[in-house]
Amino acid sequence: MKRRQHGYWWYLLPIGIGFTAVVAVPFAANVVLSFFRWKGGIAPLHWNGLGNYSDLLHDANFWLSFRNSVFMIIAIVVIPTGAGILLAATLVDYLGKRFGPRAASFxxxxxxxxxxxxxxxxxxxxxxxxxxxxxxxxxxxxxVGVSDPPDWLGSPDLALYSVMLMLVWLQLGYPLVIFMAALSRVDPELYEAAALDGAGWWRQFGAITLPTVRPEIFIVVLTATVAALKVFAPILILTGGGPEGSTLVPSYYAYRNFFELSQVGYGSTIATVMAVVIFGVAAVLLGWQRRAERRA
Amino acid sequence: MSMLAAGNRRRPLTWVVLVVAGLIALVMSSPFLLMVLNAFKTGDDYSSHGPIAWPRSFSLDAFSNYLSLVDFPVALWNSVLISTVVAFGGVALSLLSAYPIGVGRIRGSGPILAVLLLSTMLPHEALIYPLFYGAQATHTFNTVWSVVIVFVVLQGAFGTYLLASVMGTVPKEILEAAAIDGAGRWQILWRIVLPILRPTLSVLVVFFFIWTWNEFYIPVVLLADQSSQTVPIALSTLRGQHSIDITVLNAGSLLSLLPTLVFFLIFQRTLNRGVTAGAVK
Known part of the structure; x- marks a missing residue:
């Protein structure tokens, strides 16, 4: 038995090497760099201890970027998940039944x-x-006669909401498709029985639809929250973090320190804190899921 | 009204709901419609009549312009090469590494899966600078291979996590029967596990391909040179140049998304079956 187990380890060799080279060593290097002041390239490394971390605590931009992460979570997690579940139930159980499944899948x-x-x-x-x-x-x-339409991405009061609008548009399909697949598990007779008992559509939604898709809600919330904390490309392309830092997010702030400000050590610090925050949030969500499963 | 009365399941409210769902669909697809509308205009037509006017004449100027500004065949080849190698390489790596965990149930399976799951959540920012250096040190910087290696491993970590749990559902009796018949571990993987898992593997290939095609952050850093850029990166570097005509960028966008759109339409059935595969990412 022991020898049989031994032979299995060979299969893990490729991912072991790949993981070490692409994830473990670079991440460890990133953590080490977060204790140095470094301009990158051939510039000398200066030991800075926890200096970067204490700078971070007093960095208004850093706190601003995490405040904006909360708005990213609203745009990527809260709104699409809520709208996705309503739309999924409407498509599967309302329109699909009355206009046929082809309309729903279109x-x-x-x-x-x-x-x-x-x-x-x-x-x-x-x-x-x-x-x-x-x-x-x-x-x-x-x-239609509006003489002075707003500057959607150029106004510090509006830019964040404009970015959020785009993110909702981008994200909506993901929970919708997952919830629709989940709803195919429901026995149609369950809805018919509920209707015979006089339960309206909303009552059925609360009593049948929501409990059915609960496992998928956990998956969507977990993965979308991690994605929201990492959001980068939409910010780089739409606003570059501006105007006046109003759309700055942690990943873009790290990028700017790495490749624009040549503050590699400080960028590594931001990236390390981001990783810790993401792992923490993921751990909380997974713990919540486990407790909910035990109660169910 | 007679129609509503005849099919009493389609009450007026039903039509309202349908119209609302249709309007949402219109809003969701309007960026695509605008892109198509403006990609076939001439630059003059666009600047004099604006973005929401119907084209005065049907023109392919924007496309030929885009193709003269960007070496599209090279970008297309880079993207196809990277995405294909990552899709198949990543799935092969996932299959190999999930086998000892899902079927072999070796000691330490739990921690290994936890580490792999964590690495799929890791922000790429926390890897990028060392990867940037590593790519330069190994002379893979500005070559497609830097991106291929990184994404084979990253997609492979996700695939291993997914496949390990799918492999756990392969009936034990089949595996034991094969072992009694004298099949070695490699033969069991190749002749029994692989055929059973084929539907899941094909879904993974499709997902890995599309994800890698659309990937932005790591390629934008590691592929600085035009000769190594992917289709989306080529588009975004062109955008940085202000003098470029909007119609040209629309044509470029259309060209950049066509390959994934075609791929998506061909494999839509597979995707329907495998949405839960995408769910975990």
Whole structure:
């Protein structure tokens, strides 16, 4: 038995080497760099102890970037998950039954389309649509008589909400498709029995739909929250963190320190803290799931 | 009204719901429609009539312009090469590493899976600078191979996590019967586990391909040179140049998403079956 177990380890050799080279060593190097002041390249490394971390605590930009992460969570987790579950139930159990499953799958495909788009393309389209001068939204607003339409991405009060709008659009298809697949597990007779007992659509939604998709809700919330804490490309492409830092997020702040400000040590510190926050949030969510499963 | 009365399941409210769902679909697809609308305009037409007007004439100028500004065949080849090698390489790596965990149930399986799951959550920011250096040290910087190696491992970590639990559902009796017939471990993997898992593996290939195709952060850092850029990166570097005509960028966007769209449509059935595979990422 022991020898049989031994022979299995060979199969782990490739991922062992790959994981070490691509994940373990780079991440360890990143953590080590977070204790140094370093401009990158051939510049000398200066030991800084926990200096970068204490700088971070007093860095208003850093706190701002995490505050904006909360808005990213609203746009990527809260709104799409809530809307996704309602839309999924509507498509499967309301429209699907009355207009046929083909109508439902056509609508699903349309909602899912943004998910297969390269982010570089999605970012370009939205920065163009939201453009204050030649963007479609403002062209439309002007054609209906709005004389001074807003500068969607250029105004510090608005930019964050404009980015959120794009993220909701981008994200909606993901929970929808997962919830629709989950709802195919429900026995249709269950809904019929509930209807015979006089339960309306909302009552059925609460009593049958929600409990059915609970495992998928956990998966969607976990994965989408991690994605929201990591969001990068939409910010780089749409706003570059501006105007006036109003759309700064941690990943973009780290990127800027690495590749624009040549503060590699400080960038590594931000990236390390990000990793710790993500692991912490994931651990909390997984613990919550485990407790909920035990209660069920 | 007679129609509503005849099918009493389609009450007026039903039509309202359908119209609302249709409007949402219109909003969701409007960026695509705008992109198609403007990709076939001439630059003059766009600047004089704006983005929401119908094209005065059907023109392919924007496309030929884009193709003259960007070496699209090279970018396309880079993207196809990277995504294909990562899709198949990543699935092969996942299959190999999930086998001792899902079927062999070796000691330490739990911690190994936990570490792999954590690595799928790790922000790429926390890897990028050392990877940037590593790529330069190994002379893979500015070559497709740096990105291939990184994503085979990252997608492979995710795939291992997924496949290990799927392999756990392979009936023990089949594996034992094969072992009694004298099949070695390698033969069991190749002749029994692989065929049983084929549907899941094909879903993974599709997902890995699309994810890698669309990937942005690591390619934008590791592929600085035009000769090694992928399709989306080529588009985004062009965007940085202000003088570029919007219609040209629309044409470029359309070209950049067509390959994944085609791939998606071909494999839509597989995707329906495997949405839960994507769910875990």
């Amino acid at each position: 609508l699903r495909a349309t909602y899912y389309l943004p998910q297969i788009l390269p982010i570089a393309v999605a970012g370009f389209i939205w920065s163009w649509i939201l453009d204050p001068g030649s963007g479609s939204i403002n062209t439309f607003l002007r054609s």
